[in-house]
Every structure is written in structure tokens, then in C-alpha cells.
Amino acid sequence: MHKFFTWNNLDQLYNMIPSAIFTVNTNRIITSINNKAANLFGYPAEEIVGRSCTEFCYGPCCSHCRLFDDGVPKPATGEGIIKTRSGLVRIILKNIDLLRDNEGAIIGGIETFEDITERKKTEEALAESEERYRTLFERTASPILVTDTKGNYIDCNEAACQFLELSREELLTLNVRDLLPKGWEKRPQAHKILWKTEGVIEAEYLIKNRIKIMELTVTPAIWQGKAVVFGVGKDITERKQAEEKMRRMAYYDSLTGLPNRAFFKEKLTAAIIKSRSKKQKLAILFLDLDRFKTVNDIMGHDVGDQLLKDVAKRLKKRVGKGRVVARLSGDEFIILLPNVSRIEDVRKFAEDVCENLRKPFTIAGRNFHVTTSIGITVFPDNGEDAKTLLKNADIAMYKAKEQGGNSYEVYTFAMNEMAMAKLELENSLRAALERHEFTLFYQPQVHGMTGEIVGMEALIRWKHPEKGLISPAEFIPVAEETGLIVPIGEWVLYTACMQNKYWQQKGYAPIRVAVNLSARQFQQRNLVSMIARVLKQTGLDPNCLELEITESVAMQNLENTIKLVKQLKDLGVHISIDDFGTGYASLSYLKLFPPIDTLKIDRSFVRDISQNPRNASDALVATMIVLAKNLKLKVVAEGVENEKQLKFLLERQCDEFQGFFFGKPVPAKEFEQFLTRQPFKMEFIDDRAGEF
The missing domain is CATH 3.30.450.20 (PAS domain)
Incomplete structure (x- = not known):
């Protein structure tokens, strides 16, 4: 080596x-x-x-x-x-x-x-980076969740634990599906969590039997050498609850909990599209409760509101699943019936609804009977869009109401013509005041003992430029419904007071002019101040003005009527109850009012006087006169047309008379003849007339 x-x-x-x-x-x-x-x-x-x-x-x-x-x-x-x-x-x-x-x-x-x-250095930098990441991961206020490709949780931060109300150890034993509400994994939103699609989602978690919602930014990533899904979240539970509350406010009626008009229109539009594609029919039923306003006014809004809730419950139960019942406004409800095959089935359903609502409602220990008027339209027969169907159902409903209510009507095109005529009348009525198309006629009121003219009733007439003279019976209901009766009523009051003052200034003996107050006028908050203003402007002595309130109007809200009558009496005007006997009042109620001056017997009773002791009208009229006099009320009989009626009334000591026997309503110029004429002669009356 x-x-x-x-x-x-x-x-x-x-x-x-x-x-x-x-x-x-x-x-x-x-x-x-x-x-x-x-x-x-x-x-x-x-x-x-x-x-x-x-x-x-x-x-x-x-x-x-x-x-x-x-x-x-x-x-x-x-x-x-x-x-x-x-x-x-x-x-x-x-x-x-x-x-x-x-x-x-x-x-x-x-x-x-x-x-x-x-x-x-590299290792230290990496360690430092990991430490910073871990600190950020743990301390960030946003929940962070990490899952593997099968949805198993493999990491989380403290914010996520707090949101889910679980410890880290508990969470890491679970899968994403374990925290989802039943059926949620089938929703499109779940796909992004379970199959790692990148994007922003709203994830619902079932936590201790309540739902909490997190907005998650989901990102697939490689983490510690593994394919994972990162989810950075934000708790949006309160925001979603607020949105749901706003949605309910926008789409649901706060009183009954039923869907409202906006919700119903959306559902109806969607149902029309579906019906059109499948060549099916659908029907809508427009309901309006009969005489609900009377119950509401007499019994108060609390009872009225409870009645609406109970009606809603009955309708919802009767309608069942797959159909929609909504409250449009006030006492109006609407029902959507999809996939209709025969109109007879719709008619039968409407009859069932009427029968169901006819059963009494018990509120605060009292029974209330409510009926309904229903208008029916069918797609596509009566309209091909939501707006037209609703409009025509409304028209059919009013037709049912005109027939006396407690029934239904299926829309026909003839109804539309009638509705158009009504709309045309309404439009003309709006311009009538400005065009000075109204005039007043006056009908004399005669004293039973002297035969003298002691008063007159002012009656409005409409001189239409094309249709001529239009009866109040035709346009007053429209004016009442639209609210036009308020300015028209003020014009009538002002004109009648001004005319009466004018005649007094000409030297005619002062007499009283009677003016009717409509139901809508009687609800005016400024009614008393308006009347006081008119009296001041015209200079008419309040003693020369009589305000007529119909029995039905007086009884709608007894408490309010008593208060209002007292205020009117304080002005010094006279108050009379008109059309007595046609409603549901009794003389016992009149004792509750401040002193009322006059009771007017309705013409329907006077017309049927036969001087037969067994005749019901004779007995009723005689009774009214006796009881009214016991209450120290003056009695005026309307609709006196012949001597037989006059004699019967005089024999029973009726105070004053009004009717064609003494004179028809005439314009102011012609009425002056009554102011200058001699008293009516009553020589055909027997000696008992002298008892006056």
C-alpha cells in the first residue's frame, strides 16, 4: 500500500x-x-x-x-x-x-x-412564518375551517369553535355533513363546501336546534402536503334574520300572517307562466267581507282585527296546500287555485268558502256573523296576465256585492262594460264641481196644524252636460265610495246656507233648511269646524240649519255619534234622525244622545199606510209617533203623497210633512213660489186635527 x-x-x-x-x-x-x-x-x-x-x-x-x-x-x-x-x-x-x-x-x-x-436561516424564517400564520389563524376574529377532500374537519381556529359552540377536539371528530340541517346537503349551496368549488357561499349550521348562518369564502388548497378546502367565514345570522324580517314585512301581512298583495302577484305571475306552458287553467277568487266596516266601527278595531285573523285562519285551513290565500288590504282576501279543469269545481269551492265563513265567529264571548262577496276570474278565459285577472276579479266581486252579498259571481265581459261606465261616471264626477254642474233642489216641509211652510230639504242634482239630469241615487254611491262626497257635501252645505240667507235678506220669513250628512262626511275629523266656518261665511243663523243623519250612519259608532252630536248641538244647529225604522236602531238608543230635535219617518212606511188596523206599517208608524213624542221629539213624515196618508198621520198627531202631496223638489227660483203662497188648507181633516 x-x-x-x-x-x-x-x-x-x-x-x-x-x-x-x-x-x-x-x-x-x-x-x-x-x-x-x-x-x-x-x-x-x-x-x-x-x-x-x-x-x-x-x-x-x-x-x-x-x-x-x-x-x-x-x-x-x-x-x-x-x-x-x-x-x-x-x-x-x-x-x-x-x-x-x-x-x-x-x-x-x-x-x-x-x-x-x-x-x-431558511428554517428559522419558515418557523417564524408558520408562527405568524398560526398566530393569525388563531387570533383572527373570522371563523376559519379546514376540511379534507371528504369533508372531514382537520383544523379550525378559536372563532370557528365559538361560532359552532364546539371545542376544537370535538369539531375535529366531525364531518361537514354532521352540522348541516336535514336536507341541506342537497341544496346547490352545499356543493361548494362538499366538493371544493371555489367561491362565496352561505352555509347553514344546525347548532343546538337552532340555525346559524355563516358566509364562507371557500378555497381549495394544498396544506401540509394534503389537498384541503379552506373556508374563511363571517357570521351573518343576525343579518339574515333581519333580511328575513324585512322580507316578511315586504311579502306578508303583519296582522294575519298571510301573504300580502306583492307576494300574491309574484305567485300569480309564476303560476300563469306555468299554466301557459302546460296549457292548464287557473282561477282566482277575490273576497270582500260584507258589512265588516259596521262591525269594525261599532265594536272597535280590536274586535275587527281579531275577526280578520279568525277569517284568515279559516281561509288558510280551507284552501290547504298547493294553493295560495293572501290578504290584499282591509277586509279583502284573494285565493289562487292552480290547475283548474272545470269551472264547476271553482263554483263549488266558492260556495264552500261562503258557507264556511257564514258560521259564527266567537270573539270575547260574543258571536259575530260575517258573510262574503266573491269575484271569480279564470286564466286564460278572463285575462292572460296578473293585472287583468285581478282587475276583472275585483269587478266580479263588486257585482256579487251589488246582488246583496253572501254570494259569488264569475266574471263576464258585460261586467267590464258596467265597470267602465262606472269609471266614466267617476271621472265626470271629479270634474263636476269645477265645472259648476251641480245644483240644489228644495222640497217644502209643512206644519201639520197651520199648513205653513216651516222648512225645506236641500237635495242635490247633477246636470251632466251630455246625459242631462242624473239622479243622486246613481252618483251619490260613487261619490261616497271615492271620497268625493266630502267636497261635494261641503258645497251642498255652503250653497244651501247661502240660499237660505239670501231669501231672508229678500224679506222672506226665516225657515229652516235641512241638509243630509253622508256616512263619509260623518267620519270627517274637521266636520264640526267646517260647519262652523260655513255658518260664519254665509252669516246664516245656526237655528235655521238642520243636519240630517241617517239612522244607519248614527248607529255605526255610537260613542263617536254621541260625541259628535253634542258638538253640533253646541253650534246651535238642529239635528234630525233621517230614514228612521230602516236600520237596526231603537228609540232607547236615542235617549243616550244629547237632545235630538227631529225624527223623520222613512217614506217606505208612509207609502204602505192603508188605515187598516191590522196593517204592519200602520202599527209601526203609530208606535214611532207615540214613542218619539214621549221623548219630546218632533216627528216629520217623509213621502206623503195623498190625503189618505196625510189624514192618518194627522190623526196620530204627526208634526210635519214632506212629500209630493205638498210639492216636489224644485230649483231655488221655483221654490220662491212656496215662500209667497198661502198656507195649505186642511179642511178635509176631521175635528181631531184641532187637538194640535
Whole structure:
């Protein structure tokens, strides 16, 4: 061997080794070093050999250099720190082994090492990055969830644990599906969580029997060498609850909980599209409760509201699944019946609804009877869009109401013509005041004992430019329905008071003018102040004005009527109850009012007077007169047309009369003839008339 390898050859081999190597004796003196190690220290090899290895250590001597101090020398491996000639500090990974002589005695050591400074920096940077990531992961306020490709949770932060109300240990035993509400995994939203589609989703979690909602930004990633799904979340439970509340406010009726008009229109539009594609029919039923306003006004809004709730419950129960019942407004409801095959089935359903609502409702221990009017339209027969179907159902409903209610009507095109005529009348009515198309007629009221004209009733007429004179019976209901009765009523009051004042200024004897107050006028908050203003503007003595309130209007809200009558009486005007006997009042109620001046017997009773003791009208009229006089009320009989009626009324001491027998309603100019004429002669009346 010595023949082939010289020391020079060994030295050359020593320097060819890629690792840094040096040897030391037992005193830690470097005895040899290869070029790789010398270059690392930054010195020529000859300047290193003979020096203690401790000179090149940075800081205290490492444990590896003390392998000769403990008496039991051992090989060692580990990290160390050295300083170079230039002052740089380097980290090395070294391995120290022992050198022995031929006898086996330890004579020194050999140290092999490599520079790992850059690797350590990289590791430290990575560790620092991981620490920062972990800190951010744990401390961020946003929930963070990590799942594997099968949906198993493999990591989470504290915010996620708080949101899910689970510990990290509990969560890491679960799968995404374990926290989803039943059936949620079938929704399109679930696809992004379960199959790693990237994007933003809304995830619902079932937590202790309640739903919490998280908005998750879902991202597929490689994490720790594994394919995972990262989800960074935001708790949107309160926001979604607020949105749901807003949606319910927008699409549901707050009183009954039923869908509202907006919701119904959307459902109807969707149902029309479906029916058109499948060539099917559908029907809608438009319901309006009969006389609900009377119940509401008399019994109060609390009872009215409860009645609407109970009606809604009955309708919802009757309609069942697959159909829609909604509350449009007030006492109006609507039902959608999809996939209709026969109109007879719709008619039968409408009859069932009418019958169902006819049963009494019990509220606060009292029974209330409510009926309904129903209008029916069918797609596509009566319209091909939601707007047309609703409009035509409304028209049919009003037709049912005109027939007396408690029934239904199926829309026909003839109804539309009637509705158009009504709309045309309404439009003309709106312009009638501005165009001065209204006029007042006056009908005399005659004193029963003297035959003198003691009063007159002002009656409105409409002189239409094309249709001529239109009866109040035709346009007053439209005016009442649209609210136009309010300005029209004020015009009537002002004109009647002004005319009466004018006649007094001309020298005619003062008489009283009677003006009707409609139901809508009676509900005006400023009614009393308006009447006071008119009296002031016209200068008419309040004693010369009589306000007529129909019995049905007076009884709608008894408490309000009593209050209002007192205020009107304080103005000094006279108050009469008109059309008495046609409604549901009784004289006992009149005792509750402030002093009323006059009771007017309706013409329907006077017309049927026959002077037959067994005639019902005769008995009723006689009774009304007796009871009214007991209450110290003046009695006026309307509709007196012949001597037989007049004689019967005079014999029973009726105070005043009004009717064609004494004069028809005439314009103001013609009425002046009544103001100048002699009293009516009553010589055909027997001596009992003298009892007045």
C-alpha cells in the first residue's frame, strides 16, 4: 500500500473530500486541516495548524470540543457556531470521531463539518412564518375551517369553535355533513363546501336546534402536503334574520300572517307562466267581507282585527296546500287555485268558502256573523296576465256585492262594460264641481196644524252636460265610495246656507233648511269646524240649519255619534234622525244622545199606510209617533203623497210633512213660489186635527 500511496497522494485526497475536515490532538490543538475547512475559516491552512480549535469557536466552547475532559471520551454529533477571519458567524453541523494509535489509545480526534448557516436561516424564517400564520389563524376574529377532500374537519381556529359552540377536539371528530340541517346537503349551496368549488357561499349550521348562518369564502388548497378546502367565514345570522324580517314585512301581512298583495302577484305571475306552458287553467277568487266596516266601527278595531285573523285562519285551513290565500288590504282576501279543469269545481269551492265563513265567529264571548262577496276570474278565459285577472276579479266581486252579498259571481265581459261606465261616471264626477254642474233642489216641509211652510230639504242634482239630469241615487254611491262626497257635501252645505240667507235678506220669513250628512262626511275629523266656518261665511243663523243623519250612519259608532252630536248641538244647529225604522236602531238608543230635535219617518212606511188596523206599517208608524213624542221629539213624515196618508198621520198627531202631496223638489227660483203662497188648507181633516 505504501508503495502506491505517498503522503502527497494522501494530502491530495484529503483536500478532495467535499466536507470540511480537521484533526486535533488531545490538547485540542489542530494538527491538520483540509482546504475546504481552511476556506470556511478564512485562513491559509498553515496559519490554522498548531492553534487551539477553541480560538475559532464563537462564545463558550461547545460540548463537542470537551470530549476529552470527562475521562470517558465519546464520539459526538451536533451543531456548533464558529467565527471566521472576516468576523462572520457561521453555523456548522459537525461530527467528531476519535483517533487511536496502533495500541488503541486515544491520541486525538477528527472533526467533519458542513456550513448550514443558510439552511438554518431558511428554517428559522419558515418557523417564524408558520408562527405568524398560526398566530393569525388563531387570533383572527373570522371563523376559519379546514376540511379534507371528504369533508372531514382537520383544523379550525378559536372563532370557528365559538361560532359552532364546539371545542376544537370535538369539531375535529366531525364531518361537514354532521352540522348541516336535514336536507341541506342537497341544496346547490352545499356543493361548494362538499366538493371544493371555489367561491362565496352561505352555509347553514344546525347548532343546538337552532340555525346559524355563516358566509364562507371557500378555497381549495394544498396544506401540509394534503389537498384541503379552506373556508374563511363571517357570521351573518343576525343579518339574515333581519333580511328575513324585512322580507316578511315586504311579502306578508303583519296582522294575519298571510301573504300580502306583492307576494300574491309574484305567485300569480309564476303560476300563469306555468299554466301557459302546460296549457292548464287557473282561477282566482277575490273576497270582500260584507258589512265588516259596521262591525269594525261599532265594536272597535280590536274586535275587527281579531275577526280578520279568525277569517284568515279559516281561509288558510280551507284552501290547504298547493294553493295560495293572501290578504290584499282591509277586509279583502284573494285565493289562487292552480290547475283548474272545470269551472264547476271553482263554483263549488266558492260556495264552500261562503258557507264556511257564514258560521259564527266567537270573539270575547260574543258571536259575530260575517258573510262574503266573491269575484271569480279564470286564466286564460278572463285575462292572460296578473293585472287583468285581478282587475276583472275585483269587478266580479263588486257585482256579487251589488246582488246583496253572501254570494259569488264569475266574471263576464258585460261586467267590464258596467265597470267602465262606472269609471266614466267617476271621472265626470271629479270634474263636476269645477265645472259648476251641480245644483240644489228644495222640497217644502209643512206644519201639520197651520199648513205653513216651516222648512225645506236641500237635495242635490247633477246636470251632466251630455246625459242631462242624473239622479243622486246613481252618483251619490260613487261619490261616497271615492271620497268625493266630502267636497261635494261641503258645497251642498255652503250653497244651501247661502240660499237660505239670501231669501231672508229678500224679506222672506226665516225657515229652516235641512241638509243630509253622508256616512263619509260623518267620519270627517274637521266636520264640526267646517260647519262652523260655513255658518260664519254665509252669516246664516245656526237655528235655521238642520243636519240630517241617517239612522244607519248614527248607529255605526255610537260613542263617536254621541260625541259628535253634542258638538253640533253646541253650534246651535238642529239635528234630525233621517230614514228612521230602516236600520237596526231603537228609540232607547236615542235617549243616550244629547237632545235630538227631529225624527223623520222613512217614506217606505208612509207609502204602505192603508188605515187598516191590522196593517204592519200602520202599527209601526203609530208606535214611532207615540214613542218619539214621549221623548219630546218632533216627528216629520217623509213621502206623503195623498190625503189618505196625510189624514192618518194627522190623526196620530204627526208634526210635519214632506212629500209630493205638498210639492216636489224644485230649483231655488221655483221654490220662491212656496215662500209667497198661502198656507195649505186642511179642511178635509176631521175635528181631531184641532187637538194640535
